[in-house]
Amino acid sequence: xxxxxxxxxxxxxxxxxxxxxxxxxxxxxxxxxxxxxxxxxxxxxxxxxxxxxxxxxxxxxxxxxxxxxxxxxxxxxxxxxxxxxxxxxxxxxxxxxxxxxxxxxxxxxxxxx
Amino acid sequence: xxxxxxxxxxxxxxxxxxxxxxxxxxxxxxxxxxxxxxxxxxxxxxxxxxxxxxxxxxxxxxxxxxxxxxxxxxxxxxxxxxxxxxxxxxxxxxxxxxxxxxxxxxxxxxxxxxx
Numbered sequence: 001x002x003x004x005x006x007x008x009x010x011x012x013x014x015x016x017x018x019x020x021x022x023x024x025x026x027x028x029x030x031x032x033x034x035x036x037x038x039x040x041x042x043x044x045x046x047x048x049x050x051x052x053x054x055x056x057x058x059x060x061x062x063x064x065x066x067x068x069x070x071x072x073x074x075x076x077x078x079x080x081x082x083x084x085x086x087x088x089x090x091x092x093x094x095x096x097x098x099x100x101x102x103x104x105x106x107x108x109x110x111x112x113x
Numbered sequence: 114x115x116x117x118x119x120x121x122x123x124x125x126x127x128x129x130x131x132x133x134x135x136x137x138x139x140x141x142x143x144x145x146x147x148x149x150x151x152x153x154x155x156x157x158x159x160x161x162x163x164x165x166x167x168x169x170x171x172x173x174x175x176x177x178x179x180x181x182x183x184x185x186x187x188x189x190x191x192x193x194x195x196x197x198x199x200x201x202x203x204x205x206x207x208x209x210x211x212x213x214x215x216x217x218x219x220x221x222x223x224x225x226x227x228x
Contacts, residue, residue: 004155036218103155103156103157
């Protein structure tokens with residue numbers, strides 16, 4: 001099955017800095033890569049996603065890049081704000097006949113004022 | 114508000130007991146997936162239901178079972194509870210059981226503690 005590795009496990013930045021979280025996946029047939037943000041005690045919420053027919057997608061301060069050859073994708077957050085502090089999960093969907101996600105272990109992002 | 118609701122929000126059980134968790138999917142969604150999220154970990158796929166049938170299963174033993182009802186709501190049942198079953202159980206609904214499609218909308222989860 002699919003295996004998703006995520007790095008780093010924790011990331012501390014100063015407000016206004018950029019943050020980058022990287023993920024690799026194992027199943028070359030995976031074609032959908034969402035990123036979820038989970039605040040403490042809250043549900044995971046989709047913040048951005050990318051499909052294998054594009055290499056980059058941007059939404060305001062958040063961008064995701066995908067390199068299918070290398071089987072890795074990254075989340076980029078620019079001009080970080082304290083409210084960006086949360087755990088971020090990457091995920092991938094393997095081609096297996098049903099849509100389910102394999103998640104990475106998460107990155108705790110701490111943005112200091 | 115995503116519209117996915119789960120109950121109960123918190124519960125405490127002892128080893129060997131059985132538990133049933135419930136999920137109401139977002140209106141119009143016919144697919145429900147269940148995930149187990151241990152503390153400090155990413156969600157792990159348990160199983161998925163599509164139009165009342167199990168449509169895929171992760172690496173969980175048979176004592177984890179489920180149901181989906183005609184209104185697409187769902188239940189997760191866990192028998193013979195073990196300490197390691199302590200986790201946040203997340204239900205997620207989506208529009209389709211198809212491949213690589215459709216955002217998953219998560220509920221707030223049911224936090225199970227097994228003593």
